[in-house]
Amino acid sequence: GSLRELDARVSVCRACPRLVEWREDVAVTKRRAFADEPYWGRPIPGWGEAEPRVLVVGLAPAAHGGNRTGRIFTGDRSGDWLFASLHRTGLAAQATSVHAGDGQRLIGGRMVAAVRCAPPANKPTTDERDACAPWLEEEFRLVLPSVRVIVALGSYGWDATLRTMAALGAPVPRPRPKFGHAAEVTIPKPAGDTVRLLGCFHPSQQNTFTGRLTEPMLDAVMARAKEVSDD
Ligand code: SF4
Numbered sequence: 001g002s003l004r005e006l007d008a009r010v011s012v013c014r015a016c017p018r019l020v021e022w023r024e025d026v027a028v029t030k031r032r033a034f035a036d037e038p039y040w041g042r043p044i045p046g047w048g049e050a051e052p053r054v055l056v057v058g059l060a061p062a063a064h065g066g067n068r069t070g071r072i073f074t075g076d077r078s079g080d081w082l083f084a085s086l087h088r089t090g091l092a093a094q095a096t097s098v099h100a101g102d103g104q105r106l107i108g109g110r111m112v113a114a115v116r117c118a119p120p121a122n123k124p125t126t127d128e129r130d131a132c133a134p135w136l137e138e139e140f141r142l143v144l145p146s147v148r149v150i151v152a153l154g155s156y157g158w159d160a161t162l163r164t165m166a167a168l169g170a171p172v173p174r175p176r177p178k179f180g181h182a183a184e185v186t187i188p189k190p191a192g193d194t195v196r197l198l199g200c201f202h203p204s205q206q207n208t209f210t211g212r213l214t215e216p217m218l219d220a221v222m223a224r225a226k227e228v229s230d231d
Pocket residue numbers: 010013014015016019020043115116117128131132133135
């Protein structure tokens with residue numbers, strides 16, 4: 001399989017009835033500010049370079065963000081924070097990610113969501129997470145050879161990364177390393193070699209509004225990711 005085949009297959013996935021209904025409902029009702037725009041309303045494929053050195057693992061697309069624009073972290077507040085930081089640290093070509101045709105580009109990076117359809121209240125169920133896991137495993141299998149750093153956003157991205165690595169046969173340490181902001185652990189890849197896993201608080205409004213995550217904190221993790229990936 002190739003990334004292109006994976007994208008084609010995932011973009012028509014309807015395995016989770018609750019999420020299919022939600023993503024399509026949101027795409028029809030829309031938010032007033034986007035009333036004149038078409039909504040994607042489907043699963044969001046991974047996005048970025050095909051042979052990335054840095055892989056960013058998020059939770060799931062936002063209802064009026066990725067679910068609208070069709071590109072991960074594009075057109076929502078979390079993405080505003082994330083791309084601004086990636087741009088400041090040299091990992092993204094532009095400071096904003098507005099829509100799929102805006103010319104934005106990741107530099108040496110790729111992004112993927114652990115769950116590829118927008119969930120109500122940003123909370124997928126355990127069944128939905130497990131239903132989507134094979135897509136994440138396939139993406140990891142395809143890109144992992146070039147990846148040096150994985151930036152896991154939130155404990156959800158962290159756990160999904162460890163679960164995916166283990167499913168692919170990597171000897172993930174036990175007990176499982178604990179998530180934290182700027183947590184850093186080396187994980188062996190399934191086929192030898194290693195990857196550095198960095199934890200980062202999710203740039204959700206919950207974290208950015210409250211000051212739990214600040215721009216310098218986010219930049220520190222992204223700069224570290226760049227440093228490790230450049231080694
Ligand atoms: Fe398919 Fe994943 Fe969307 Fe469920 S969340 S419908 S498994 S793409």
